[in-house]
Amino acid sequence: MTTVTYSIPNISCGHCVHTIQSEVSELVGVVSVVADQNKRIATITFDTPATENQIKALLAEIDYPVAN
Ligand SMILES: [Cu+2]
DSSP, rough: OOEEEEOOTTSSHHHHHHHHHHHHHTTEEEEEEEEETTEEEEEEEEOTTOHHHHHHHHHHTTOOOOOO
8 A cells, every 4th residue: 555645736726626536536446535725735545456657647637737
């Protein structure tokens, strides 16, 4: 199990938080997604078969690219 906090500059409101949490949660292997609109971060806990590359690719696809 891995937990990573990503910096996501495009987070601007509660809708962004909701979109990120619901979309990323759909990935098989993702255990939890907690996004913070003030800090513009998302803390994601995942295990196989989910991978960091897959999560980053999904975030980029839904217009919330990771900055780190
Ligand atoms: Cu928003």
